[in-house]
Every structure is written in structure tokens, then in C-alpha cells.
Amino acid sequence: MSIARFLLTALLAGLLLVPADSPAQLTALRQRGYSLLPSPQRVELGDTDIALDGSWSIAAGPGCDFAAGWLREKAKEIHRLEFIGVSGGPKIELRIDPGAVKGIDDLGRSKQAYRLAIGSGRIEITGNSSQGLFYGAASLIQLARHAPDGRLIVPAAVITDWPELELRFIHWDTKHHQLRPEAVRRLVDWLALFKINFIGLEIEDKYEFPRHPVICAPGAYTKAEMQEFTRYALDRHIQIVPQVQAPAHFSYVLKHPQFAHLKSDGSNYQACMCDEEAIQLILDIYQDMIDATPGVEYFHASTDEIYYAGICDKCQKIRPYNDINRSQWWVDYVNRVHAWMAERGRKMLCWVEYPLLGQDIHQLPAGLIDAITVPDRAPEWIAEQNKGGIGQIAYTSIQGEELLFPNLFPVEYRGSYSSGRLEESRSIVSRIRARGGRPIGSFCAAWDDSGLHEETFMLGWAAFSAWAWNTREPTVEQATADFMDVYYGRSGSDVVSIYRLVEEGARFFEDGWEEVQSKERGVTYGNSRGKFPYHLTDYLLQPPALPSPESLAVKATFSERYADRIVRAGRMRVQIDRLIDLINRDIGSVERNRYSLEVLLSLAWLERHFINTLVELEAAEKSLAAAGEADKGGKPAEAVANLVEAGNTVSELLEERQWMWKEVVKVWEVSRYPKNRSVGGRDFLWVMDDVKDHFADRRQGLEYMIAPFQRMELEKWHKSLADCIGQYAAKHGVAVQGLEAPRLED
Numbered sequence: 217m218s219i220a221r222f223l224l225t226a227l228l229a230g231l232l233l234v235p236a237d238s239p240a241q242l243t244a245l246r247q248r249g250y251s252l253l254p255s256p257q258r259v260e261l262g263d264t265d266i267a268l269d270g271s272w273s274i275a276a277g278p279g280c281d282f283a284a285g286w287l288r289e290k291a292k293e294i295h296r297l298e299f300i301g302v303s304g305g306p307k308i309e310l311r312i313d314p315g316a317v318k319g320i321d322d323l324g325r326s327k328q329a330y331r332l333a334i335g336s337g338r339i340e341i342t343g344n345s346s347q348g349l350f351y352g353a354a355s356l357i358q359l360a361r362h363a364p365d366g367r368l369i370v371p372a373a374v375i376t377d378w379p380e381l382e383l384r385f386i387h388w389d390t391k392h393h394q395l396r397p398e399a400v401r402r403l404v405d406w407l408a409l410f411k412i413n414f415i416g417l418e419i420e421d422k423y424e425f426p427r428h429p430v431i432c433a434p435g436a437y438t439k440a441e442m443q444e445f446t447r448y449a450l451d452r453h454i455q456i457v458p459q460v461q462a463p464a465h466f467s468y469v470l471k472h473p474q475f476a477h478l479k480s481d482g483s484n485y486q487a488c489m490c491d492e493e494a495i496q497l498i499l500d501i502y503q504d505m506i507d508a509t510p511g512v513e514y515f516h517a518s519t520d521e522i523y524y525a526g527i528c529d530k531c532q533k534i535r536p537y538n539d540i541n542r543s544q545w546w547v548d549y550v551n552r553v554h555a556w557m558a559e560r561g562r563k564m565l566c567w568v569e570y571p572l573l574g575q576d577i578h579q580l581p582a583g584l585i586d587a588i589t590v591p592d593r594a595p596e597w598i599a600e601q602n603k604g605g606i607g608q609i610a611y612t613s614i615q616g617e618e619l620l621f622p623n624l625f626p627v628e629y630r631g632s633y634s635s636g637r638l639e640e641s642r643s644i645v646s647r648i649r650a651r652g653g654r655p656i657g658s659f660c661a662a663w664d665d666s667g668l669h670e671e672t673f674m675l676g677w678a679a680f681s682a683w684a685w686n687t688r689e690p691t692v693e694q695a696t697a698d699f700m701d702v703y704y705g706r707s708g709s710d711v712v713s714i715y716r717l718v719e720e721g722a723r724f725f726e727d728g729w730e731e732v733q734s735k736e737r738g739v740t741y742g743n744s745r746g747k748f749p750y751h752l753t754d755y756l757l758q759p760p761a762l763p764s765p766e767s768l769a770v771k772a773t774f775s776e777r778y779a780d781r782i783v784r785a786g787r788m789r790v791q792i793d794r795l796i797d798l799i800n801r802d803i804g805s806v807e808r809n810r811y812s813l814e815v816l817l818s819l820a821w822l823e824r825h826f827i828n829t830l831v832e833l834e835a836a837e838k839s840l841a842a843a844g845e846a847d848k849g850g851k852p853a854e855a856v857a858n859l860v861e862a863g864n865t866v867s868e869l870l871e872e873r874q875w876m877w878k879e880v881v882k883v884w885e886v887s888r889y890p891k892n893r894s895v896g897g898r899d900f901l902w903v904m905d906d907v908k909d910h911f912a913d914r915r916q917g918l919e920y921m922i923a924p925f926q927r928m929e930l931e932k933w934h935k936s937l938a939d940c941i942g943q944y945a946a947k948h949g950v951a952v953q954g955l956e957a958p959r960l961e962d
């Protein structure tokens with residue numbers, strides 16, 4: 217079929233297109249076996265499939281060179297296809313034509329539009345701008361798949377596509393880790409392929425901050441590196457938008473003795489908001505990040521969780537601390553920063569929420585963008601924002617404070633059913649619109665508080681951004697399948713099951729620990745409810761009670777205390793073994809992003825070690841009980857043998873942990889630097905936050921992931937048992953045989 221006839225058919229189909237509120241079970245493309253995420257606005261499918269091979273060539277019109285180069289590069293990287301055709305053969309034509317896709321009312325969205333016409337011997341990609349062209353090329357790359365006969369095919373089709381929301385942000389939160397530069401570029405590349413066009417970079421201390429270098433973590437990104445990332449991303453139509461935590465969440469600055477005098481009320485959580493030196497320091501940090509990101513139009517000034525705005529004595533001399541004045545401090549700060557950003561050509565985003573009161577929204581500057589518009593905002597709040605010209609960005613978080621893996625899919629979470637973050641995110645834009653909101657973008661947060669790996673965020677980032685591009689489709693299930701096809705290829709056996717099982721194991725890990733009053737942290741300055749001594753908790757398991765050489769009788773504390781978890785652990789062990797089998801199989805068969813599966817494998821082994829800890833400590837406790845019985849029955853040799861067995865069970869557990877942990881570190885440090893490392897003789901200053909208690913901040917290094925195991929002090933437990941065995945055996949004249957000390961490296 218000729219392209220002209222195709223275009224005509226598409227035009228007619230477009231007229232007949234009926235918008236629906238709920239997605240079809242399958243999109244037309246997926247029905248035909250093709251994956252494309254985000255789902256395009258308008259698809260007109262022909263009957264045939266077109267084979268792509270080396271005989272094709274690329275013809276790039278004016279301004280199309282970057283997209284042509286990128287198309288070549290991705291075709292080679294993802295499909296092992298090189299376009300080496302000569303003129304006269306089949307051809308991919310790239311063009312920019314501002315009128316290619318008409319009828320989109322604002323320029324920001326219109327320039328992202330493209331038309332992709334795939335016919336026999338000829339593919340036309342026409343963008344309304346270089347950005348639209350780039351997205352057309354991304355669609356072609358995603359669509360290409362291998363037919364059963366081995367040919368690489370794309371569908372004969374005309375796709376006319378544009379985003380419903382202009383700004384599609386993902387949150388790259390680097391506060392508790394730092395990616396290696398090659399991992400940053402890889403991340404940008406994959407985000408671009410899913411048509412994500414903004415990264416909110418929560419930089420914290422991972423920049424050199426030329427104006428105040430004391431703030432930067434050793435080995436933080438230099439200005440040259442940040443500018444190079446910025447350029448690399450801009451080429452791929454992604455703006456890296458600095459996201460700077462201030463005046464609260466500011467311990468990364470206030471922990472340094474040089475800035476101690478700028479604390480509000482003595483807390484390193486928040487800077488004093490009426491101290492001009494503190495404000496100037498924050499503006500310096502903003503300026504450093506503006507300098508680091510040339511060509512970027514936005515700045516996310518955060519203003520997150522300023523619970524205690526104006527609480528200190530100094531600020532209270534200006535106005536007393538209460539809800540109304542706290543809101544006013546917030547408003548004054550935002551107005552000042554907004555004007556300051558405007559002078560520097562940056563549009564300002566921030567979290568427009570607590571402690572702001574709805575009655576003060578009218579004081580905010582027009583043009584400010586609220587990056588945290590959520591469906592449960594009061595309609596009056598949204599109406600006030602509309603009246604004041606406050607932009608709205610639909611917010612979801614694909615990760616909050618879950619451990620190891622986010623709650624993406626439906627799961628039992630803390631004792632009750634949770635529908636999962638993907639399902640909750642799918643309809644957010646429509647729900648905000650139903651309340652009168654007019655979102656201009658989306659923000660998919662993935663907080664680093666618990667220190668999860670980026671690889672566990674990719675699906676959520678791609679899916680939520682896809683539902684901002686096209687709010688109607690696809691379903692959660694199809695978005696997941698489309699993502700897996702694009703990200704891993706189609707030959708993996710069952711990557712969706714892998715994700716679901718890792719998630720289940722992570723929830724078991726999280727629920728399985730006991731939470732006891734913290735010995736590591738004591739009380740904090742306060743929490744979100746206000747200033748008061750607040751007790752934090754530590755995750756751990758209480759190891760079995762130890763016998764004494766005088767009396768071997770012990771109570772079965774461990775198996776009683778954790779009876780339910782031990783039963784569940786037995787069942788989970790079967791699941792996680794299956795998970796490890798699946799990943800091993802798929803690492804051999806997926807077409808790309810094997811590294812991502814290595815990360816999931818490292819999590820599976822960590823989850824399995826937790827299960828084994830429950831199972832094996834119960835076994836050790838049984839051996840201790842048997843020793844007690846033998847002693848009571850006057851059989852000291854048998855008692856010693858049982859004690860030795862208990863000791864060896866724990867030895868093996870400790871050795872397993874060491875093996876598992878070495879492997880986890882090896883895999884994680886492929887993409888990230890050692891956490892809070894020393895560089896060039898300079899050490900990281902590790903100081904806890906006076907308010908926040910992030911799981912990932914409980915250890916200076918990556919060991920936060922195994923901190924609950926460390927708190928059990930099983931090495932000490934083993935040593936005490938060995939002493940007990942020695943004394944008991946000597947008292948009874950029995951030789952100790954076969955007791956192994958755990959072979960652990962330092």
C-alpha cells in the first residue's frame with residue numbers, strides 16, 4: 217500500500233476516533249504483537265509486516281543529523297542492525313516539518329508531535345521539530361521485533377502521535393548514592409527511548425559546589441561532568457532540572473561545623489528562615505546548580521517538608537510560631553526565590569503543600585509550578601491555584617520507603633492488601649482533572665530514602681510517564697508487558713514473574729524484622745507532627761537464648777516469638793528458589809539489560825538469606841533444646857554434640873551472609889561508586905539527620921542493606937556459645953569435636 221493511501225486512511229480513521237475513558241484490554245499494536253510505550257495517540261495499521269535489514273539506508277533532511285545518528289546507534293545496539301543500503305534501495309526518510317501534525321494548541325506539546333509512516337520500501341519519520349522527529353525514531357526502534365523466521369519486522373502503519381502533557385519528569389534522587397558517569401548516560405538513553413523529557417535531579421551533596429566546596433561529598437560530580445551530563449541529555453531532549461533540598465532536609469549542609477550557626481532551633485534538619493546568611497547560602501547553592509546545567513529552563517527549588525518554619529527564637533521575634541505564620545514564612549520564601557529564579561531565566565517548580573495553608577495560595581506568584589498535584593487535593597485548593605495561574609504537575613511516587621523493591625504490583629503490605637503503585641498511578645491525571653486540575657506535566661518520584669537500586673524504578677518511571685503522554689491507555693498489565701519487551705527483549709521467559717517474586721520477597725523481608733526501640737539513634741528533634749522527643753526503631757531479630765555451662769536448659773524464645781514468620785519463611789523459601797531459577801535462566805536468554813537482572817538476582821539472594829536466617833536460627837534453637845534434654849538425661853557427650861551442631865548452623869549462616877554480601881556489593885558497584893567513599897585523602901562526614909531517619913543513612917556505606925542482620929550480633933552469639941561449650945565439656949570431661957568457627961574475612 218502506498219504511503220499516500222495510508223495517510224488518507226489515517227485521516228479518515230482520525231475523524232472516527234472516539235475517545236474512551238477506560239483503556240481497551242489490548243491496543244491495536246499489541247494485538248498485532250508490537251510493543252510501543254507510551255501508547256501512540258493514533259494508529260492506522262496496514263495488513264502487512266515490513267522487514268528491516270541492512271539494505272535500508274537513512275536519508276536525513278536539514279536539522280535531522282542527530283536523530284539519524286541516534287537511530288543508527290540504537291538500531292545497532294538494540295537490534296544488531298546496521299543500515300548500510302545504497303541509494304535506490306529501501307529508505308528511512310527523516311524530516312522536520314512544523315506542520316506535520318496539526319491541531320495541537322500549545323507549542324510545548326506541538327513540537328513533540330511526529331508522524332511515522334511505514335510502508336513497503338519506505339519509512340517516513342516527520343517531526344514537528346527535532347524533538348518530535350527524535351520521538352518518531354524512538355517509536356520505530358521500539359516497534360522493531362524479530363518474527364518467528366528471524367527477520368526484524370515493523371508493522372505497515374501510519375502513527376500520528378503527540379503528548380497530552382508537555383512535561384514528563386522522573387525523579388533521580390542521588391542523595392544516598394552516586395552513579396558512575398557511564399551509568400548516568402545509560403539511564404538518560406533509556407529514559408529518552410520512553411519519551412521522558414525531564415529529570416528532577418535531587419543532587420544533595422553530589423556536586424562540587426564551587427561557591428561552597430565544603431558541602432560536596434568526596435568524589436562528587438564536577439562542574440565539567442554536570443555540564444557534560446546536561447548536554448548529553450539535552451541532545452536527547454531531556455532537561456536535567458536541579459532539585460535542591462532547602463531550607464528543610466538541609467542536614468547535608470548544616471552537618472558541617474562551618475554552617476552550624478545557620479541551624480534553626482539547633483536542628484540540622486532546617487536552616488533558619490529569617491537569617492539572611494542562611495538564605496544567601498541557599499541562593500549560592502541554587503546558582504551553582506544553574507551554572508552546572510546550562511540550557512535548562514526549569515529549577516526545582518523543593519521547599520519540601522518545612523515543618524518548623526519560623527520556630528527559632530530569632531524568627532519568633534519577628535512573628536510568633538503558629539500555623540498561620542508558618543504558612544507565611546513559606547510563602548515569603550517561595551515568592552523571593554521565584555523572583556530570583558525569574559531574573560536568571562529559570563521557571564520554578566516546588567512542592568506546593570504543607571505548611572502552606574489554602575488561604576495563602578492567592579499570595580503565590582503566577583507561573584510558579586506545583587510539582588506535587590495529587591488526586592486528593594481539595595477542589596478549593598485546585599480552584600485557587602487555577603485562579604492564581606499556578607501550574608500543576610501530576611505527582612506520583614513509584615517508591616516511598618519500601619525496602620529492597622518498590623510496591624509496584626498488588627501485594628500484601630504491612631498486613632493488608634495493597635493494589636500497588638502502578639495501578640494507583642494509572643488514573644492519577646484523570647482524577648486530578650476530575651477535581652478541576654489542569655496538569656501540564658507529570659512527576660514520577662522515586663525516593664532514595666531506603667536506598668533502592670535505579671533498576672527497580674525503570675518500569676514505574678516508564679509507565680507513569682506513558683500515562684502522561686496518553687492518559688487513556690494502555691492498561692497496567694499491557695504497560696508492564698510493553699516495557700519488558702522493549703527493555704529486555706522478547707526472549708526472556710518470564711520477567712514479569714521475576715519482578716513480582718522479587719517484590720514479594722522484599723515485602724517478606726520488610727515485614728519479617730522485628731522493630732525495637734532504637735539503640736543506634738535515640739530520640740529525634742521531632743517529626744512531621746511537630747517538635748517533640750520522638751523515638752525511632754531498629755529492625756532486627758532477637759537471636760535464640762544462650763544456655764549457660766551450669767544449666768543447658770533454655771526456653772525456645774526464637775521459635776515462639778517468630779512462630780508465624782518461620783512458617784511463612786518455609787513457604788517463601790520455595791518461591792524465592794523459583795525466583796533464583798527464573799533469573800538464572802533469563803540472564804542467559806534476554807536480549808539486553810542483563811545487568812538489570814543481575815541486580816534483581818542480588819536482591820533475591822539477600823531475600824533468601826533473610827529466609828534462611830529465620831529457618832536456621834530455629835534449627836539452631838532446636839539443637840540447643842536437644843542439648844538441654846541430653847544434659848537432663850545425664851548424657852553430656854550427646855549434649856555437647858547438640859551444642860556443636862547449633863554452633864555450626866550459625867557459623868554456616870554467617871559464612872553464607874558474607875558470600876551473599878560480597879556478591880551484592882560487586883553487582884551494585886558496577887553502576888555506582890562505593891557509598892560515601894573517601895577520595896584524594898578526604899573522608900565523607902557522616903552525621904545523622906536530626907529529624908529524618910532514612911534506612912539508607914543508617915550506615916555510612918552500602919551496609920545499610922544488611923544493618924538488621926548486623927544488629928543481631930551473631931558473631932558474638934557464636935563466640936558465647938563456643939565458650940559455653942568449652943566450659944560445659946571440661947566440667948563433664950567430654951571432648952569437643954567438630955566445632956567450626958565461622959570463616960569470615962575482615
Ligand SMILES: [Zn+2]
Pocket residue numbers: 480481487488489490491526527528529530531
Ligand atoms: Zn529562624
